[in-house]
Amino acid sequence: MPSDNVDSISGRFSETWKERPEAALGVPFLNYIKDNISNSFLPFSEFVFIAKKNNIEDVNVVMNVLNFFSGDWIKLLCIGYEYIDPDGDVVFELDEQQVHDVFHGKINPITHSFDESIYSKIFVYYYPSKHAKNIFREGV
Secondary structure (H helix, E strand, C coil): CCCCCHHHHHHHHHHHHCCCHHHHHHHHHHHHHHHCCCCCCEEHHHHHHHHHHCCCCCHHHHHHHHHHHHCCCCCCEEEEEEEECCCCCCEEECCHHHHHHHHHHCECCCCCCECCCHHHHEEEEEEECHHHHHHHHHCC
16 A cells, blocks of 8 residues: 555545546545544445535445545545344444345344345445544644
């Protein structure tokens, strides 16, 4: 991994996306991550909201940027999954085995049985990586 600081990350991001719509989201997403560096929950919906404030409506563009920031090159974001039942009464974070069971067998983490509608109860979220915390806390 190259020596990272906010300027090098922003530069690499701009170089990667050039004139594509993703380029408009690099700095706003970096600012959001920096401003929320102590949070352990950065909802996908918040990134969509930031994109819309920057006139980006395409969720695929948001996903491309999140994939960039959670990929091997920089790893500013880690990915988590949570189960939310339809009534919103039960909410909990899934561990690796539960995520595997959901996406490979449609197994409900509450009932441990097959659930055809399980995908509608699983939501992705992000959280700052240790690398991001080092960059933004130290002001590198």
